[in-house]
Amino acid sequence: MAKTRNKAEIKAAKEQAKAARKAASKQRRAQLWQAFQIQRKEDKRLLPYMIGAFVLIVAASVALGMFAGGITRFTLIPLGVVLGALVAFIIFARRAQKSVYRKAEGQAGAAAWALENLRGKWRVTPGVAATGHLDAVHRVIGRPGVIFVGEGSAARVKPLLAQEKKRTARLVGDVPIYDFVIGNGEGEVPLAKLERHLNKLPANITVKQMDALESRLGALGAKAGPAAAMPKGPMPTAAKMRGIQRTVRRR
Incomplete structure (x- = not known):
C-alpha cells in the first residue's frame, strides 16, 4: 500500500x-x-x-x-x-x-531600476544616499570593485558621491572605487549605456572578495542608521516591462 x-x-x-x-x-x-x-x-x-x-x-x-x-x-x-x-x-x-x-531616461529612480536589471554577478544596493530633490547614489559591488552611481542634478550628486567614497575607502583598503553620474552631459554616462560602461571596467577582485565586501559594507550601512530612502518620484514607465525584458533575455 x-x-x-x-x-x-x-x-x-x-x-x-x-x-x-x-x-x-x-x-x-x-x-x-x-x-x-x-x-x-x-x-x-x-x-x-x-x-x-x-x-x-x-x-x-x-x-x-x-x-x-x-x-x-x-x-x-x-x-x-x-x-x-x-x-x-x-x-x-x-x-x-x-x-x-x-x-x-530622466525619470527619478531610472538608474536604480537599470542597475537592478543588470545581467551578471553584480550586488546592487539602491539609495545608499539621497537628497530631498530626488537625487540618489546607488552602490554596486562587482568584479571591478565598488562602484557608486549617482542620478539627479550633478551639482547635488557629486558631493554625495565624494562622501560615500570617503566612508567606503576606510573599509575596503586597496579595492578600487569607481563613481560616475547618469546623464547626457560631459563626463556623464547615458542610462542606455550604463550596463556596457560597467562591463568595460577591469576585473580587479574575485567573487569571494565580493562576498566579503558586501558583508563589510552592509555593516557600514547598519552603523550609519536606516538606509537612505529611494526618491519617491515616479519610477520609470519602462519598469512595467521589467518582466518582459527578463523573458526576452531568457528566450
Missing part, C-alpha cells in the same frame, strides 16, 4: 511540475506577444527591419543551397529559416530595449 501511495504521489508531483512549466511557458509567450505589440505600435520601423532581415537571410540560404546542390540544399534552407527568425527576434529585442531605456 505504501509503495502504491508513493508512486501515486510521485506521479501527481510530476504532473503538477509539468503543468507549472506549461503555465510558465504560456505566460512567457504572452509577455513576448504583449511586448511585440507595444513596440510595433511605437516603432514603425520594427516590422520592416524584422521582415527584411528574415527574407534576406532565407533568400541567401536558398541561393547558397541551389548553388551547392545535393543534400546541402535541403539542410541550408531550413537552417536559413531558423537563422532568419533568430535574427528577426534579436532585432526586436534590441529595439525594444532601446525604447525602454529612452522612456526611462
